[in-house]
Amino acid sequence: MHDEVRGTAGTRHLDALLLLTAVAIAIAVHARALGTYFARDDITFLLRAAHHLPQPGPGRILSTALAISIEHAAFGLSPVGYHVVNLALHAFNVLGVYALALRLSSDRRVAWLAAVCFGTSSIAFTPLNWVTGIVELLTAACLLGATLVAWKPGPPRAARVLAATLLLLAALLSKETALPWVAVMLVAGWLSGRRAFPARALIPAGVLTACVLGWFLAHGTGLDTTRDGAYAMRSAPTFLAANLATYFAWSVAAWNAIPDAVAAVDSDSWRLALPECVVLWLALGGLPGSRRTLIRVGATWWLGFLLPVLPLANHTYYYYLYIPWIGGSIALACLLSGLADRLGARRASLACAAVAAIHVGFQWRDVSLRSSALEDHLPIDDTIRDSQLIRHALSCLESAALPAGSEVGFVNPVSRTSAAPARGRSLGAGMDTTRSYIPLEAALRGGETLALLAPELRYRGFSSTIPPDWLDVDCFRYEQRGWLEYWGRAAAALRKQAQLQAQAGQATAAESTWSRVRALDLAADSSAAVTSRRRPG
Numbered sequence: 001m002h003d004e005v006r007g008t009a010g011t012r013h014l015d016a017l018l019l020l021t022a023v024a025i026a027i028a029v030h031a032r033a034l035g036t037y038f039a040r041d042d043i044t045f046l047l048r049a050a051h052h053l054p055q056p057g058p059g060r061i062l063s064t065a066l067a068i069s070i071e072h073a074a075f076g077l078s079p080v081g082y083h084v085v086n087l088a089l090h091a092f093n094v095l096g097v098y099a100l101a102l103r104l105s106s107d108r109r110v111a112w113l114a115a116v117c118f119g120t121s122s123i124a125f126t127p128l129n130w131v132t133g134i135v136e137l138l139t140a141a142c143l144l145g146a147t148l149v150a151w152k153p154g155p156p157r158a159a160r161v162l163a164a165t166l167l168l169l170a171a172l173l174s175k176e177t178a179l180p181w182v183a184v185m186l187v188a189g190w191l192s193g194r195r196a197f198p199a200r201a202l203i204p205a206g207v208l209t210a211c212v213l214g215w216f217l218a219h220g221t222g223l224d225t226t227r228d229g230a231y232a233m234r235s236a237p238t239f240l241a242a243n244l245a246t247y248f249a250w251s252v253a254a255w256n257a258i259p260d261a262v263a264a265v266d267s268d269s270w271r272l273a274l275p276e277c278v279v280l281w282l283a284l285g286g287l288p289g290s291r292r293t294l295i296r297v298g299a300t301w302w303l304g305f306l307l308p309v310l311p312l313a314n315h316t317y318y319y320y321l322y323i324p325w326i327g328g329s330i331a332l333a334c335l336l337s338g339l340a341d342r343l344g345a346r347r348a349s350l351a352c353a354a355v356a357a358i359h360v361g362f363q364w365r366d367v368s369l370r371s372s373a374l375e376d377h378l379p380i381d382d383t384i385r386d387s388q389l390i391r392h393a394l395s396c397l398e399s400a401a402l403p404a405g406s407e408v409g410f411v412n413p414v415s416r417t418s419a420a421p422a423r424g425r426s427l428g429a430g431m432d433t434t435r436s437y438i439p440l441e442a443a444l445r446g447g448e449t450l451a452l453l454a455p456e457l458r459y460r461g462f463s464s465t466i467p468p469d470w471l472d473v474d475c476f477r478y479e480q481r482g483w484l485e486y487w488g489r490a491a492a493a494l495r496k497q498a499q500l501q502a503q504a505g506q507a508t509a510a511e512s513t514w515s516r517v518r519a520l521d522l523a524a525d526s527s528a529a530v531t532s533r534r535r536p537g
Contacts, residue, residue, distance in 0.1 A: 026119025039386035057222020096144030114333035142171035301327020392482030
């Protein structure tokens with residue numbers, strides 16, 4: 001599997017077989033993503049596409065604007081089509097990792113192992129279960145394309161330079177984390193001693209990167225980077241180091257199925273990251289120079305594309321490793337293959353196959369657990385949780401068969417001991433922490449979800465009890481997992497509320513609600529009496 005690369009029919013057939021195997025395994029591990037419903041930012045971007053609303057800023061025009069608009073025109077509100085596109089992009093990226101690793105190492109064993117490590121990794125879980133994951137997938141595809149064009153053997157003719165620059169532009173317009181590409185290429189090229197694409201051939205890409213960066217600095221990216229915003233930045237060295245240690249620990253913690261269950265910087269991650277670094281350093285010492293060089297190239301890619309997300313104060317997510325893991329998987333494959341080489345050629349291939357099987361087993365387990373793990377009756381994973389909540393709520397709203405134009409409100413007068421998944425994740429700076437976090441309310445996104453998926457209904461909001469001004473609102477009692485119980489309007493809804501309060505032992509609250517019911521009944525009787533007296537005869 002590690003013969004030198006030759007342009008013969010036999011080697012092409014071998015490449016095709018290895019590629020097919022790697023892609024098939026990756027799809028098998030992640031195929032369950034096809035059944036996930038819309039979640040989180042999917043709602044905002046699809047609503048924008050459905051109503052042809054403009055982007056809030058110049059960032060991610062290609063991914064969140066153009067690509068999702070094209071998908072919406074093709075698939076409408078059926079999530080399967082979007083997930084098929086994402087899975088196809090991931091399969092393309094697996095091919096790209098194989099091609100890049102093969103070009104760097106000239107070793108098919110390294111290339112195949114890197115493709116399997118990348119393709120099956122649970123890092124890809126969120127991008128594949130989340131329609132908006134096309135941001136990561138498309139950016140990775142464009143970066144891989146630009147790199148493969150840049151490092152293609154032969155002199156850097158104008159067509160190649162132009163192609164690499166245009167692919168970089170597509171990556172930059174998909175996500176701003178593509179900005180380090182030129183720097184990564186320069187450092188990686190210097191480390192590997194590659195001369196096929198010299199530094200001068202990167203000048204157009206460097207000028208393009210500077211222009212895009214200047215544009216972002218002048219006009220913003222459309223992301224809220226203010227002090228209390230979702231994308232607020234922190235530049236303290238201790239924070240950056242802790243965030244880097246967190247991502248490093250996540251990259252190699254194969255035993256942890258959901259490392260970002262608490263999606264925040266882990267200040268204790270150095271306790272795991274430091275021993276891991278020592279072990280890796282010792283392992284590198286016994287490898288030949290060519291192997292160590294390739295590992296450094298992969299590590300450069302991993303670190304370079306991780307740098308843009310390290311300052312994010314409120315966003316430390318596992319899927320941010322998707323693009324960095326292209327280099328990480330190549331470095332890991334080279335390390336494992338180098339250690340296996342000590343066993344001899346035949347045993348080394350068997351050892352790599354065994355390591356790949358163990359890795360796939362771990363990733364299969366991790367993806368399965370992430371898809372099904374619950375806490376407080378809700379999925380731990382954010383995307384799966386929102387998907388389930390939205391699906392349940394829409395099913396119940398549809399069953400109520402309300403006329404078009406109806407206003408809907410959601411109440412639950414009997415509070416739970418825990419209204420949110422017990423994950424310890426804070427609401428974030430600047431958010432109202434005086435009220436409980438309600439998962440269903442977050443999934444409905446202030447009415448955006450209904451505006452997209454149930455546009456015939458009007459969203460009134462959430463309340464613990466039915467407010468006095470909700471007499472014309474169709475009230476639903478909501479439950480933790482998104483299931484709804486239709487209570488009706490006005491007096492009918494208040495009777496349901498009073499009964500529930502009485503059953504829960506809330507005597508005072510129940511009597512207060514019953515008094516409102518009696519007042520409404522008295523007002524209705526008075527109105528009926530007046531109407532009766534006015535009738536002729």
